[in-house]
Amino acid sequence: MQLIESARAEAILEREAEGGATTISSLIRRAQNGDRAAFEQIYRENVGRVYAICLRMLANSTRAQELTQDAFVRAWEMIGTFRGESAFSSWLYRLAVNVVLADLRSKKRRTARVMITDDLSVYDKTSHTANPGSAIDLERAIALLPERARAVFVLHDIEGYQHGEIAEITGVAEGTSKAQLHRARKLLRKALEK
């Protein structure tokens, strides 16, 4: 899938370079003017990435699907505020992260959530890596991390956020973010060395 996505991205860049009508910026402009077909194209280009963020942070496929939908509905509502100051993809993924964090902050959701999936089939459709077995083990180990440690690990190590940013969007101190990350890595070491 990564290959397909990079091919798609390249195609978009090519079209952009050629001044074609279907550049990401023209899709965004059309979506900002209420064009739902353009927004659907944006959705198709980005859903895998947004779902991956939700799934890894929540470790629950059903909830990840729901929040992926919420994130795109929110993106539709907010797309008029996108001014191109950052890459659109960064804006969208940040929005998805905020949707997930808001869900995790909800006390009711936390008490209602009783399962952490170890159903690896949710990762079946991911693209292959050099060592797929180890990727699956790692996905499983991440899914079994405690909720807060998992969220910080996904944001920092997978999504590339800095501790300062994580502190800002999660409302915890930078030191707490670091402590959760260290805890997550320690637990992953234990899990992967079993």
Add this chain to the structure above:
Amino acid sequence: MNCEKIESRLHDYVDGPMSAAEKLDIERHLATCVNCRGEVEFLNSLRQQVAALPASIEPPRDLWPEIADRIAPKTNWWATVALRLKNVFAGESYETGNGLGWGMRGAVAVAVLLFFIGGIWFVIQTRQSTWQVARVAGAPQIGSQRLVANGQLKVGEWLETDDSSRAKINVGMIGQVELAPQTRIRLISTRLTDHRLSLARGKIHAEIWAPPKFFFVETASALATDLGCEYTLEMNDDGFGRLHVTRGYVALENKAGPESVVPAGAFCEIQPNRGPGTPYSENASEPLRAALAQFDFANGGAAAISTVLVEAREADSFTLFHLLFRVVPAERGRVYDRMVEFVSPPPGATRAGVLQGDQRMLKLWADKFGLGQSWGRYWLPL
């Protein structure tokens, strides 16, 4: 420097940036400490493994249709109608700003009247695009709002009950759905012929009096289509669940396997990434249920079928009919032979014809079990 003090700095060392002096300090320690070297090796290896993870994961289903429904425009038709009426009575064309002749003005008035009637129709439809919810016990929630007595559930909204609450929904004018405690549903669609909700977890009891195929319940593992019935559907967060039909029929389907049409008095198990299980009677024996579970979800094969055939009674004959569509061709004969011990074949249907997958004969059998209305949509050819 001891290991305890340096432990958290090892993460900074791997993540960077770090001053040259600090780096040197740590590298001196690493040169003499095998444990900390091991920790750094793990952190570097973890970084490589994380970098190799796929950036994208395809969701198990297309999420767009519900998003499209939720972002569909909500037009203020009343304001539009009022503007047109104002323009007509002012004798102005809002296109050109020129006055209109009486003939044209009359035509516009008729058009506006039709538009007005259409507006009323639209408002009625809009009002029907919500479902009435009544609190039965405790404090159910619509979104983040606690339900004190009655409320309205809009498309895209969640209704959730906790440990002690229950709620009842009027599904437009076609039926009722009751939510047990610890249940979470979302309203997906209220179109005239497509009333649809998503059951994320918990238990619902649905009583539908509309014609078949007007009411649908989506779950993580299967779609339940009402074929004129009353039923209870229970799902957990993992996508495991069970359907119990008490009146009429319900069809269960997903992309992973064959569909099941579940009649009144029957259960059907649901598991993620598998088709719905084979329906079984409320009176089915425990060994038969266990063997079906083995066959449906654990590749039980011929051994499981043997147990089912031994345990089957007359009430299980519709289970055997379902199995004809699920077993490998070599097993069909003995399933058929057991079935006809309980139910005589319908006129015009022969053993050879059924085993060869003759659609006309299979339809005769489906009619015999009262499953004929679902024929052609929910049954795969043998």
